[in-house]
Amino acid sequence: MDLFLELFTDYTLRTVALGTAVLGIVSGALGTYAVLRRQSLLGDAMSHAALPGVVLAFIITGSREPLVLLIGAGIAGIIGTLFMLLITRYTRIREDSALGIILSVFFGFGLILLQVVERLGLPNRAGLNVFLFGQAATLLFRDVVLMAIISLLVISIVILFWKEFKLLSFDSDFGASIGFNMVWLDILLISLLVVAIVIGLQAVGVVLMSAMIVAPAAAARQWTDSLSIMMILSAIFGAISGISGAIISSTGAGLSTGPVVVLVISTIVLFSVLFATKRGVVWSWYSRLRRQRMLILESVLNNMLKLAEQHDDPTHPHALVVLEAMNHGQGGVKNTLSELIKRGWVVQIDPTHFSLTAAGIEEAETFLLQNN
Numbered sequence: 001m002d003l004f005l006e007l008f009t010d011y012t013l014r015t016v017a018l019g020t021a022v023l024g025i026v027s028g029a030l031g032t033y034a035v036l037r038r039q040s041l042l043g044d045a046m047s048h049a050a051l052p053g054v055v056l057a058f059i060i061t062g063s064r065e066p067l068v069l070l071i072g073a074g075i076a077g078i079i080g081t082l083f084m085l086l087i088t089r090y091t092r093i094r095e096d097s098a099l100g101i102i103l104s105v106f107f108g109f110g111l112i113l114l115q116v117v118e119r120l121g122l123p124n125r126a127g128l129n130v131f132l133f134g135q136a137a138t139l140l141f142r143d144v145v146l147m148a149i150i151s152l153l154v155i156s157i158v159i160l161f162w163k164e165f166k167l168l169s170f171d172s173d174f175g176a177s178i179g180f181n182m183v184w185l186d187i188l189l190i191s192l193l194v195v196a197i198v199i200g201l202q203a204v205g206v207v208l209m210s211a212m213i214v215a216p217a218a219a220a221r222q223w224t225d226s227l228s229i230m231m232i233l234s235a236i237f238g239a240i241s242g243i244s245g246a247i248i249s250s251t252g253a254g255l256s257t258g259p260v261v262v263l264v265i266s267t268i269v270l271f272s273v274l275f276a277t278k279r280g281v282v283w284s285w286y287s288r289l290r291r292q293r294m295l296i297l298e299s300v301l302n303n304m305l306k307l308a309e310q311h312d313d314p315t316h317p318h319a320l321v322v323l324e325a326m327n328h329g330q331g332g333v334k335n336t337l338s339e340l341i342k343r344g345w346v347v348q349i350d351p352t353h354f355s356l357t358a359a360g361i362e363e364a365e366t367f368l369l370q371n372n
Contacts (some may be wrong), residue, residue: 013056019139019147020261023200024238026151027225028216030196032231033189036169041096043213045103047197047206049080049112055117058195066143070198080106091169093309136257147199154192165189204258215265222276241265298367299327302354305364314361319352
């Protein structure tokens with residue numbers, strides 16, 4: 001309860017929580033497209049490509065203003081995107097390989113530039129390496145406002161181009177055949193993704209930013225097949241991880257917000273992979289077990305109906321040994337009969353004989369009609 005109150009009363013915690021929540025929403029929403037288009041490495045590559053832009057912006061301007069550095073990061077990210085598109089378009093190098101090249105080359109160049117800045121002894125150089133792993137505690141309220149404005153613009157563009165981005169994600173060939181310029185749409189979508197990455201650099205850094213792009217969308221994908229619902233869930237998961245990470249990191253000295261946020265969203269992904277009602281491993285196992293159980297129930301019930309048709313009385317009792325013989329290889333006939341008794345479809349006459357009830361006869365006939 002105290003932590004919940006501090007979320008509203010403590011300036012630093014409130015600012016960090018708002019900033020990471022905004023980051024979670026926009027990165028979760030844009031990450032939906034990256035996951036659906038199987039471009040999960042794209043977020044990693046673009047976030048690493050932004051590092052030299054940050055350092056070059058500082059070298060050129062001598063300013064450590066967040067807006068200046070983020071503009072530099074954005075330009076570097078877009079340049080990296082264009083290089084990636086050129087490589088895949090005019091060479092035989094595959095997209096995943098191109099992304100790996102961009103990631104390593106740009107990130108290596110950024111690290112070299114950081115060393116150059118240190119050797120030159122430029123004033124105000126301290127703190128540039130924050131962009132490697134992020135430092136959410138340095139966020140100011142004006143930074144959060146800027147993040148929110150940019151995020152609102154990005155999400156507005158996503159809504160405006162909803163149908164076009166949907167075509168790009170699921171059937172770009174069809175989109176091109178009806179007159180859409182899919183190349184420019186691809187550039188626009190990746191540019192928006194770069195913007196989402198850039199605004200998160202100060203909070204979680206270039207190394208961890210890829211997790212904020214991929215993880216919320218990967219978790220949301222386990223729960224739904226609808227693009228709109230997936231995007232909403234992804235944004236919600238991103239916001240929850242951001243706020244929770246900020247709160248948890250505030251409880252212990254030395255806990256950086258960025259890594260904690262990533263751990264929280266990773267926990268959400270693990271839970272979703274295991275227990276999601278659409279694709280969760282545990283849920284799928286339970287559903288498969290339930291279907292198998294229903295098949296055995298139907299089989300025993302149908303066999304009892306077939307035996308009953310040989311008698312004038314449809315409720316004629318049947319011996320357990322006969323039912324076990326008819327369902328040889330399926331096993332669990334006794335347990336199945338117990339389940340049928342609980343459902344009111346079968347009644348036990350004596351320890352070894354069972355008969356259908358009126359409800360059981362009706363249910364068996366329904367099963368037969370559905371299977372025919």
